[in-house]
Each structure stands twice: as structure tokens, then as C-alpha cells.
Amino acid sequence: MRNVSTIYQREIKSYFYSPIAYVVISVFLIASGFFFAGNLQFWQEASLKGSLDSIQFFLLLLTPVITMKLFAEETKSGTIETLMTSPVTDFDVVFGKFLAALSLYIVMILPTWIFVLFLTIFGNPDFGPIFSSYIGLILMGGLFVSVGLLISSFTKNQVVAAVIGIVSLIILWVVGFLSTYGEGWFYETLRYAGTFDHWESFTKGIVDTRDVIYYLSFSTLLLFITVRNVESRKWR
Amino acid sequence: MINVKNLTKRYVNINAVDNISFNVEENETVGLLGPNGAGKTTTMRILTCFMPATAGSATVAGYDVFSDSLNVRQQIGYLPENVPLYLDMRVNEYLMFRAKLKNIPRRERKKRIDYCLDITGIKDVQNQITGTLSKGYRQRVGLADTLIHDPKILILDEPTIGLDPNQIMLIRQVIKDLGQKHTVLLSTHILPEVEMVCDRIMIIDKGKIVAMDTPANLMKQLKTGSNVVLEVKGDGEKIKNSLSGIDGVRSVTWKEKGDANEFYVEGSGEGDIREAVFKCIVKDNYILREMKRHTITLEEIFHQITTKETEEVSDNA
Numbered sequence: 239m240r241n242v243s244t245i246y247q248r249e250i251k252s253y254f255y256s257p258i259a260y261v262v263i264s265v266f267l268i269a270s271g272f273f274f275a276g277n278l279q280f281w282q283e284a285s286l287k288g289s290l291d292s293i294q295f296f297l298l299l300l301t302p303v304i305t306m307k308l309f310a311e312e313t314k315s316g317t318i319e320t321l322m323t324s325p326v327t328d329f330d331v332v333f334g335k336f337l338a339a340l341s342l343y344i345v346m347i348l349p350t351w352i353f354v355l356f357l358t359i360f361g362n363p364d365f366g367p368i369f370s371s372y373i374g375l376i377l378m379g380g381l382f383v384s385v386g387l388l389i390s391s392f393t394k395n396q397v398v399a400a401v402i403g404i405v406s407l408i409i410l411w412v413v414g415f416l417s418t419y420g421e422g423w424f425y426e427t428l429r430y431a432g433t434f435d436h437w438e439s440f441t442k443g444i445v446d447t448r449d450v451i452y453y454l455s456f457s458t459l460l461l462f463i464t465v466r467n468v469e470s471r472k473w474r
Numbered sequence: 475m476i477n478v479k480n481l482t483k484r485y486v487n488i489n490a491v492d493n494i495s496f497n498v499e500e501n502e503t504v505g506l507l508g509p510n511g512a513g514k515t516t517t518m519r520i521l522t523c524f525m526p527a528t529a530g531s532a533t534v535a536g537y538d539v540f541s542d543s544l545n546v547r548q549q550i551g552y553l554p555e556n557v558p559l560y561l562d563m564r565v566n567e568y569l570m571f572r573a574k575l576k577n578i579p580r581r582e583r584k585k586r587i588d589y590c591l592d593i594t595g596i597k598d599v600q601n602q603i604t605g606t607l608s609k610g611y612r613q614r615v616g617l618a619d620t621l622i623h624d625p626k627i628l629i630l631d632e633p634t635i636g637l638d639p640n641q642i643m644l645i646r647q648v649i650k651d652l653g654q655k656h657t658v659l660l661s662t663h664i665l666p667e668v669e670m671v672c673d674r675i676m677i678i679d680k681g682k683i684v685a686m687d688t689p690a691n692l693m694k695q696l697k698t699g700s701n702v703v704l705e706v707k708g709d710g711e712k713i714k715n716s717l718s719g720i721d722g723v724r725s726v727t728w729k730e731k732g733d734a735n736e737f738y739v740e741g742s743g744e745g746d747i748r749e750a751v752f753k754c755i756v757k758d759n760y761i762l763r764e765m766k767r768h769t770i771t772l773e774e775i776f777h778q779i780t781t782k783e784t785e786e787v788s789d790n791a
Binding site: 245251317321471 | 519571577
């Protein structure tokens with residue numbers, strides 16, 4: 239576990255040494271502020287419901303930018319060789335990087351609490367759905383980061399990692415909508431696999447264990463595949 | 475310290491390392507020599523647990539590189555060829571990161587970092603960002619990193635490549651000093667380096683070991699100690715004929731050089747032919763201006779061994 243923390247610390251530092259963290263956070267906050275204002279004006283109600291749906295679209299675009307460098311950069315610069323020949327396990331490396339990216343994600347969404355502050359000053363929001371939405375956002379962040387991390391472990395090109403990450407997340411997003419086109423186990427599976435359906439109940443103030451388990455198990459599966467993929471360098 | 479047995483690494487259609495076996499004893503410095511693409515880096519990557527072999531086995535410090543890789547990695551310091559560093563970190567910060575990764579106890583970290591900064595001579599750049607350092611300094615940061623956990627075994631892939639002559643001397647001296655207390659396996663294609671630093675040389679070509687011995691023995695093996703270069707004034711053909719008549723001379727070649735001729739006399743055995751050559755020249759009243767023994771350098775050994783292989787291969791084909 240100490241190795242996880244060593245790797246975690248380095249990754250966090252490296253985010254803030256490079257412009258990535260600042261750029262991503264700024265873009266996200268500008269966009270989410272814009273959508274918060276727009277939604278508030280349109281719905282005229284003291285809730286985050288509409289804003290968070292739009293904000294989520296930006297998380298879809300920006301999380302792969304956070305995760306793109308995690309393995310791609312190490313592979314490209316060759317530091318993967320010094321890292322992997324140190325006495326650390328593949329799990330240490332993968333999990334440390336995962337936690338670092340997730341932390342940056344959380345740092346990115348934290349300032350949106352200022353919207354909640356506005357709502358309490360000028361209105362009377364229901365805090366239940368707001369809290370559950372943030373739990374949902376963090377769980378979803380875990381999933382998004384795992385997707386990005388896995389994809390970063392396949393390539394040494396950061397741009398490729400980002401683009402494929404964004405496309406994958408969009409597919410994961412829209413695949414749930416396809417379930418409205420038909421019935422039966424196939425469409426039911428699609429609905430379950432898509433993230434949107436699970437996210438929606440959080441915004442209604444429901445923390446359903448089925449949704450929590452969906453996010454946790456899906457993220458765990460992806461992290462497991464990432465560890466395996468990092469190991470697979472040893473089979474080739 | 476390092477035992478390698480029938481190690482093979484096969485890529486899609488070539489054997490990068492082809493059934494090699496060797497041992498490196500404790501505190502021995504062994505130079506791995508070979509042309510580009512000979513399999514040096516692959517061998518090192520297998521020994522450092524970065525990639526596994528297709529077949530065969532290897533143990534480092536008594537631990538198997540496949541089944542006990544964490545222990546192996548704790549025992550080795552590995553400097554990869556292009557010295558990858560995190561270019562956004564400061565030198566001492568990077569070394570601190572590496573010290574933590576390599577499980578150095580908290581209290582000793584600072585001391586080890588200071589020691590390594592000192593021995594590699596990078597104390598004055600310790601607060602610089604590694605990305606701003608020149609190649610030579612980066613190389614030394616890499617070397618400091620390999621030493622940080624005081625490993626028993628150092629595996630250095632071309633440690634002096636891309637350095638200026640002063641830095642090369644410095645790094646060589648550092649490696650030589652380290653070789654007293656550490657087992658070192660280094661690869662290079664700079665021959666004087668091997669001659670100066672290594673106890674033993676292993677020449678590897680196309681994934682196979684073609685020679686392995688001490689530098690002195692390698693030269694002896696090729697029986698080239700008895701060749702002589704002469705500069706003589708007089709008729710070239712005549713001198714050549716009388717020289718060829720000497721007992722123990724295998725062949726004589728000559729060419730004009732200024733107002734005299736230069737001869738290359740190849741002896742056939744171990745014995746010294748210089749006295750006989752001298753007597754032969756003065757007997758006919760020719761003027762001997764220079765005579766020197768031609769000792770073959772590692773360069774020539776290297777060239778002979780590696781090109782001989784290619785000729786054989788093309789003959790077969």
C-alpha cells in the first residue's frame with residue numbers, strides 16, 4: 239500500500255506541474271457555470287437536476303483528458319521501464335494512478351458546490367437529490383477514470399488515448415438510449431450496461447444499491463483488465 | 475550472482491536472444507559487447523524482469539527472475555539505455571520518489587540521496603528540473619537512481635553513450651570504483667571502455683554468445699601477439715623473399731611508404747620472431763628504421779569475431 243501512495247503522490251504532483259490540471263479544471267468550471275446559469279433561467283427552480291445532466295456531458299469529454307497521460311506518457315518516454323523494474327507490483331502502479339486521476343476529478347467537481355450555495359441563498363433547494371447526485375458523480379467518475387486508464391494502457395499516444403476514451407464514454411452513454419427501441423433481454427442488457435439509467439436515479443435522490451454495485455463492479459472489472467494489460471507486456 | 479541458462483527470447487520471426495548461458499560471479503564486472511541489435515538490451519530486460527524469456531531460466535542473487543521478480547528487482551539497479559526520467563521533477567525530488575519506491579527506510583533516504591548525488595557529481599544541479607538538464611547530467615541522475623538502494627547488482631545499458639570525453643572518463647571511474655563492491659553487467663560498443671573497466675568480456679552477436687573471456691585471454695586466443703611491423707629501406711620484393719624464408723613466419727606483405735617500404739610480418743606461432751627478423755635484415759645490409767610489435771586491439775577482435783560469423787552464415791546460404 240505504501241507503493242500505491244508513492245505513485246499516487248507523484249501522479250498528483252505531475253498533474254499540477256503540467257498545465258493539464260489547470261486547463262481541464264478551468265474549462266470544466268466555465269462550461270458548468272454557463273450551463274448552471276442557463277438551466278436556472280429556463281426551469282426557474284432551485285435544483286441542480288438540469289445543470290448536472292449538461293455538466294455530465296462535459297465530464298464525459300474531460301475525464302479522458304485527465305487519464306490520457308497515465309500510461310501513454312510513461313510508455314512513450316520509456317519511464318515505464320524504470321518504473322516496472324522497481325520493486326513494485328503492477329497493481330500498485332495501476333491503483334496509484336487510478337486514485338490520482340480520481341482525486342483530480344473530485345477536485346474538478348468540488349467547486350460546483352458554489353452553485354448549491356447560490357441555490358440556498360436565493361431559493362430553497364431540496365438537499366437530498368443534491369447529495370445523492372454528488373455520490374452518483376463520484377461513482378461515475380470512478381468508472382470514467384477506469385475506462386480512460388485502461389485505454390491509456392493500450393497506447394503510447396496521448397491524443398489517441400483521449401479520443402478513444404471520449405468515444406468509448408459516449409458509446410457507454412448512448413447505449414442505454416438504444417433500449418427504448420425494443421424489448422426483451424437484449425435491450426434490457428443494453429439499458430443496464432449504459433451509464434445514463436444508473437445515473438438518473440441518483441439525480442432523483444435515490445441511492446439504489448443496484449446502481450452503486452453497477453458503478454463499483456464495472457470500475458473494478460476495468461481496473462482488473464488494466465492490471466492484466468500492463469502485465470501482458472510480459473507475455474508478448 | 476547472475477546465472478543464465480539456455481535463455482531464449484523469440485520475437486515474431488527472429489530470436490533476439492538465442493539459447494545463451496553464462497554466469498557472473500560476485501563483485502565481477504562483465505562487459506556485454508555486440509553490434510546493434512545483437513540482443514544486449516533484450517538480455518538485460520529479461521534479467522531486470524521487464525520482460526520474460528521465451529525459454530530457459532535466469533537467477534539473479536539467488537532469486538528466479540520469473541517467479542521471484544519482486545526480490546530480484548530489490549537487488550538490482552538498472553539503468554536503461556536512454557535514461558528515461560520524469561522530466562517534470564526536480565533531481566532530488568525524483569531521487570526521493572525512487573528511494574521510496576525502492577523501499578529505503580524513511581530515516582536513511584536523505585543520507586542515501588546525498589551520497590548518490592555526491593558520487594555522481596550532480597550535487598550542484600540537485601534543485602534543477604530534470605527536463606532542463608543536458609544529456610550528460612541526465613545520465614548521471616539515472617546512475618544515481620540505480621545506486622540509490624545500494625543494490626548488489628548493477629545492470630547498465632550503454633552507460634556512457636552520448637557523453638562528452640570528460641564525462642565518459644568520470645562515469646567510467648565511477649563504474650570502476652563501484653565494481654569493487656558490486657556485481658556489474660554493462661553493455662557497450664565502445665571497446666576501450668570494456669578493456670578499462672571489465673574483468674570479463676562477453677561478445678554477443680545475433681543473439682548468441684560468440685566469445686567470453688578476459689580481455690587478455692581473448693587476444694591470446696587469436697594468436698596475434700607475434701606479428702611485427704617493419705620499416706626498411708631497400709628493394710621490397712627481395713626483402714620480402716628473404717623474410718619469408720625465416721622459420722616461424724607465416725606471411726609477409728609490404729607496401730611503399732615514402733622513400734622506404736613497410737612490411738607486415740605475420741608470425742605463425744607463439745614464439746617471438748623479432749630477433750630473427752632483425753638478423754635477416756642486417757645480414758643483407760638493408761637499413762632497418764623501425765620495428766614494432768603489432769598488438770591486436772579489442773576492436774579488431776570484435777570485428778574479426780562478428781564478421782567471421784556473417785561470412786559463415788552467407789557461405790551457408
